[in-house]
Amino acid sequence: MELLKAAALVIAGGSVYVTVELLWRGRSHPGMFALGGLCFYLLGLLDELAPGTPLAAQAVLGGALVTALELVFGLLWNRGRRIWDYSGKPLNLRGQICLPYFTAWIALAAAAVPLDDALRLVLFAEPWPGLRLL
Numbered sequence: 001m002e003l004l005k006a007a008a009l010v011i012a013g014g015s016v017y018v019t020v021e022l023l024w025r026g027r028s029h030p031g032m033f034a035l036g037g038l039c040f041y042l043l044g045l046l047d048e049l050a051p052g053t054p055l056a057a058q059a060v061l062g063g064a065l066v067t068a069l070e071l072v073f074g075l076l077w078n079r080g081r082r083i084w085d086y087s088g089k090p091l092n093l094r095g096q097i098c099l100p101y102f103t104a105w106i107a108l109a110a111a112a113v114p115l116d117d118a119l120r121l122v123l124f125a126e127p128w129p130g131l132r133l134l
Contacts, residue, residue, distance in 0.1 A: 013040020
């Protein structure tokens, strides 16, 4: 059952991320479905592993998590493909991560955590954990 939950959350997260990317920049890549789904699943685990953690803290941790995954995937997979390139953005590292998108990932993580909770409630009848902002 846990594998089914993980797969459903990865698919949901990947779908939402690709939709956001299509709306934001008008294009996406199939690999972004996988990376977005993995990020969403791991963001949801923040709340599962440390229940009661304020949403603001989860969002900052989530932004750092997404940025770290973006760096790893970027260095291993993106560099030759140029699916994203932040080299023109301020405070970037090898064009794979940058400060402006780190702040965007914080905002996206703040939305992803309650979305994960809602999906777990609706799809798997898990209890609503409640959210504290600060």
